[in-house]
Amino acid sequence: MATRVTAAVLLAVTGLLAGCGGTTEPTAKVAAAGEPVVGGTLTYLEHQPPTCLYLPAAGFYPNGGLLNQLTDKLTWQNPKTLEIEPWIATKWEINKDATEYTFHLRDGVTFSDGSPLDASAVAANFDVYGKGSTELKLPPAEFVNNYESSEVVDPKTVTFHFDKPSPGFLQGTSVIGAGLVSKKTIGLPYEQQCQLKNVIGSGPFTVADQIVDKEIDLKARKDYNWAPPSSKHQGRAYLDEIKIIVTPEDNVRVGALTSGQADFVRYVQAYDEQTVKGAGFTLYAEPTRGVNNGLYLRPSNSILSDIKVRRALQKGTDVKEVVDTLFTPSYPAATSVLSHLAQGYVDLSKELVFDPEGAGALLDEAGWKRGADGIREKDGAKLQLGVFVSLPQPLSKQTLELVAQQWAKLGVKLEVRPGDAGTLAVDIKNAEKTAVSHSMVGRADQDVIKSQFHSKNRDVILSKDGKLDQLLEEESALAVPAERNAKVAEIQRYLVKQGYAIPLFEEPQVYGGAPNVHGVAFEAVGRPSFYSVWKS
Amino acid sequence: MRKAGQSALVLWAAFTAAYVLLQLLPGDAILIKFQNPELGLSPEQIAQIREYYGTEGPAAYLHTLLGFLRGDFGYSIDTGTPVVERLAEALPETAKLAGLGFALAVVLAVAIAFASGHRLLAWLREVPSLFVAVPVFWVGILLIQLFSFRLKLVPVIGGTEAQQLILPVLTLAVPICAPIAQVLARGIDQVSTQPFVQVVAAKGASRRWILWRHVARNAMLPTLTMAGLTFGELIAGSVITETVFGRNGVGRLTEQAVSAQDTPVLLAVVVLAATVFVLVNLIVDLLFPILDPRLR
Numbered sequence: 051m052a053t054r055v056t057a058a059v060l061l062a063v064t065g066l067l068a069g070c071g072g073t074t075e076p077t078a079k080v081a082a083a084g085e086p087v088v089g090g091t092l093t094y095l096e097h098q099p100p101t102c103l104y105l106p107a108a109g110f111y112p113n114g115g116l117l118n119q120l121t122d123k124l125t126w127q128n129p130k131t132l133e134i135e136p137w138i139a140t141k142w143e144i145n146k147d148a149t150e151y152t153f154h155l156r157d158g159v160t161f162s163d164g165s166p167l168d169a170s171a172v173a174a175n176f177d178v179y180g181k182g183s184t185e186l187k188l189p190p191a192e193f194v195n196n197y198e199s200s201e202v203v204d205p206k207t208v209t210f211h212f213d214k215p216s217p218g219f220l221q222g223t224s225v226i227g228a229g230l231v232s233k234k235t236i237g238l239p240y241e242q243q244c245q246l247k248n249v250i251g252s253g254p255f256t257v258a259d260q261i262v263d264k265e266i267d268l269k270a271r272k273d274y275n276w277a278p279p280s281s282k283h284q285g286r287a288y289l290d291e292i293k294i295i296v297t298p299e300d301n302v303r304v305g306a307l308t309s310g311q312a313d314f315v316r317y318v319q320a321y322d323e324q325t326v327k328g329a330g331f332t333l334y335a336e337p338t339r340g341v342n343n344g345l346y347l348r349p350s351n352s353i354l355s356d357i358k359v360r361r362a363l364q365k366g367t368d369v370k371e372v373v374d375t376l377f378t379p380s381y382p383a384a385t386s387v388l389s390h391l392a393q394g395y396v397d398l399s400k401e402l403v404f405d406p407e408g409a410g411a412l413l414d415e416a417g418w419k420r421g422a423d424g425i426r427e428k429d430g431a432k433l434q435l436g437v438f439v440s441l442p443q444p445l446s447k448q449t450l451e452l453v454a455q456q457w458a459k460l461g462v463k464l465e466v467r468p469g470d471a472g473t474l475a476v477d478i479k480n481a482e483k484t485a486v487s488h489s490m491v492g493r494a495d496q497d498v499i500k501s502q503f504h505s506k507n508r509d510v511i512l513s514k515d516g517k518l519d520q521l522l523e524e525e526s527a528l529a530v531p532a533e534r535n536a537k538v539a540e541i542q543r544y545l546v547k548q549g550y551a552i553p554l555f556e557e558p559q560v561y562g563g564a565p566n567v568h569g570v571a572f573e574a575v576g577r578p579s580f581y582s583v584w585k586s
Numbered sequence: 587m588r589k590a591g592q593s594a595l596v597l598w599a600a601f602t603a604a605y606v607l608l609q610l611l612p613g614d615a616i617l618i619k620f621q622n623p624e625l626g627l628s629p630e631q632i633a634q635i636r637e638y639y640g641t642e643g644p645a646a647y648l649h650t651l652l653g654f655l656r657g658d659f660g661y662s663i664d665t666g667t668p669v670v671e672r673l674a675e676a677l678p679e680t681a682k683l684a685g686l687g688f689a690l691a692v693v694l695a696v697a698i699a700f701a702s703g704h705r706l707l708a709w710l711r712e713v714p715s716l717f718v719a720v721p722v723f724w725v726g727i728l729l730i731q732l733f734s735f736r737l738k739l740v741p742v743i744g745g746t747e748a749q750q751l752i753l754p755v756l757t758l759a760v761p762i763c764a765p766i767a768q769v770l771a772r773g774i775d776q777v778s779t780q781p782f783v784q785v786v787a788a789k790g791a792s793r794r795w796i797l798w799r800h801v802a803r804n805a806m807l808p809t810l811t812m813a814g815l816t817f818g819e820l821i822a823g824s825v826i827t828e829t830v831f832g833r834n835g836v837g838r839l840t841e842q843a844v845s846a847q848d849t850p851v852l853l854a855v856v857v858l859a860a861t862v863f864v865l866v867n868l869i870v871d872l873l874f875p876i877l878d879p880r881l882r
Contacts, residue, residue, distance in 0.1 A: 093743060093744065095743065241666050244666075261834065262675065262834075263834055263838070263842075264832065264833075264834045293744070295743055295744075295832065296832055297743070297832045298829055298832055299727070299829065299830050299831075299832065301727060301731075302727075302730060302742060302830065302831075302832070305730065305731060305734070305735040306734075306735075306742060306743045308735070309734065309735040309736075309738060310738075311734070311741050311742065311743040311744065312743050470845075471613065471618045471845055471846060471847060472611050472612045472613030472614065472617070472618060472847050473612045473613060474613075474618075475612075475613040475617040475618045476612045476613045476617065477612075
């Protein structure tokens with residue numbers, strides 16, 4: 051019993067982490083600074099230490115930034131075109147109803163422990179990612195659906211069988227969580243696979259040294275010779291070494307960068323961007339291509355069950371003020387539920403116009419009258435809603451406080467609560483206490499919208515809306531991309547019309563780099579790849 | 587013997603109080619880790635996991651207490667590693683930081699207290715009040731900005747072990763030295779006005795002899811008590827210092843455990859802190875008679 055429970059839990063945990071982001075690999079940013087130089091050390095400051103490094107859990111940014119250097123994937127998603135291109139698989143065939151995929155593998159690829167990256171290793175990886183393992187307490191991965199079995203045709207050919215159509219699988223082989231690890235690694239139990247020392251990949255770097263929660267040193271694999279064919283740079287990584295140092299304090303990271311003690315830093319706050327740029331350093335604001343940072347209104351809350359109230363709050367939120375006051379051009383104001391770079395995006399800016407009068411009229415219509423203290427009342431109850439500060443979201447507290455001011459003008463009280471983990475865990479699933487959720491999800495796939503809203507996934511609005519679930523399920527089963535995009539557009543319209551979503555801005559991953567650092571690339575949802583990086 | 591019994595009682599009380607308080611907090615480590623809305627686990631499943639971890643009821647209290655008595659602190663719920671392992675990694679780092687921070691604080695305190703006795707340096711009297719008032723966090727950031735980022739005297743990223751310790755030790759010493767300096771300076775003032783000092787002076791002793799041999803020795807007693815009490819400050823300061831400087835240690839471990847409500851780790855930290863507190867006070871008690879013959 052215990053094992054079963056644990057497996058179920060782990061499954062769920064992975065779902066969460068993998069969902070944090072989701073896709074692909076590098077295209078080198080054009081750096082006009084002469085010929086690449088081989089050698090040198092890159093000092094990279096991370097905001098948080100990595101957590102569990104079981105590959106399907108690699109969505110968490112500190113994990114992804116590390117695993118992206120250590121592992122390769124079967125395919126490579128071009129972050130510009132979002133097309134799937136060859137990598138470890140040189141070509142592939144997919145049957146008509148997307149239930150059978152055959153991959154032909156590149157020759158001579160080895161893991162850093164010397165074992166071959168062949169068909170049986172790939173099969174072993176996807177057997178775990180597809181089905182999980184109760185025995186090893188390994189949960190299956192979010193990006194593989196309807197997996198049945200693998201078949202090693204010959205050492206360089208592997209076929210995967212699915213019991214139902216699995217149109218998303220090809221893209222799934224390119225995501226960060228689909229990094230390939232040696233047979234030895236994939237055969238370890240969950241707790242072991244979580245640990246960095248056990249992660250044996252075929253990537254351009256390997257782990258040289260680690261001080262838990264503080265520092266990880268990577269060194270280049272001299273015999274690495276299997277970058278994606280479309281990469282201009284082939285052969286070993288230019289850098290000799292990468293030092294990843296955990297530096298939680300925001301202004302220490304930025305100060306260390308601008309004073310020359312570090313070469314590259316993750317998570318530059320909006321208010322630090324000018325410091326970085328002003329010092330002549332490079333700011334990288336990478337899109338996350340998913341569900342926008344926004345406020346998500348829960349219809350299961352007794353006040354928000356009225357669509358008029360939800361629509362009123364949507365109309366009464368001045369997104370432009372939020373973005374202009376707290377953020378920078380790196381944070382484009384949202385024009386829909388999805389980022390404008392997401393697949394299936396549709397521009398709904400006309401539906402999302404700031405209209406405080408309209409908002410007031412809707413609230414009047416809904417029967418909420420201003421009380422003596424300016425807050426609206428109905429049947430003796432105040433129009434008061436609760437929201438938690440969301441720690442992963444940039445400047446969440448400031449954002450929510452500003453929105454609370456805007457809503458106060460409408461006669462609505464928004465109670466912004468600090469997100470201490472225990473209270474949050476208890477109250478977050480209670481729509482009465484937590485009427486509004488402040489969140490986002492990054493992932494370069496149409497399914498991202500399902501991750502955020504389906505009642506069996508993240509279920510941020512606790513919708514209990516059968517129609518919404520049905521639309522989301524239809525979307526995830528469509529094999530033709532155009533049809534899928536059309537369905538995603540329909541879902542965005544539905545979410546806005548129902549007043550479920552108040553999209554705020556397209557949340558980026560913001561990095562700062564020294565002027566002498568060239569060739570930094572990012573996968574489709576903003577995780578860095580240092581393979582082609584060199585220092586002048 | 588009575589002292590040992592009292593100490594054991596204090597430790598047990600600290601353990602129990604921490605245990606009860608952690609139980610009273612909303613949510614727990616398992617809920618935080620597993621009942622995230624993004625996971626989609628049912629309350630029944632969570633209940634099963636909790637059973638698996640065995641973290642509820644009086645039986646769990648006894649089990650944990652007995653474990654502690656055997657030196658088995660259990661496993662961190664957050665990371666799944668044995669708590670002993672995590673402490674073994676963190677403790678030496680914090681011991682270095684806190685030990686050096688305290689030593690520097692004492693040196694600074696003595697310097698300030700004695701120097702401020704001089705007419706021209708009387709303004710130094712105000713310095714401890716300032717030091718008490720500024721937050722450790724701010725001191726750390728200020729020192730980094732000034733010495734590392736502007737003057738580039740010492741790196742905060744990379745650098746040798748010694749370089750990595752300089753600024754954190756200084757940061758920690760600032761708030762610790764303040765109360766010690768205050769009490770010592772006041773002690774010196776008080777003792778200086780006592781009749782026996784005049785007697786010694788009348789016998790022809792030099793100023794310096796009086797100050798070191800008689801005044802300082804007597805003023806040392808309340809200072810020692812205060813120094814013992816700053817231990818709590820030392821722990822609080824190391825939590826912040828370690829986070830600001832990105833150092834590993836008990837402080838950072840505590841901070842992470844608090845945010846995850848990782849009960850086994852927190853209990854171990856509380857008991858550890860209480861143990862050291864008891865030891866420090868024991869040492870202070872033992873030092874008293876050595877300094878003051880009247881107490882022998």
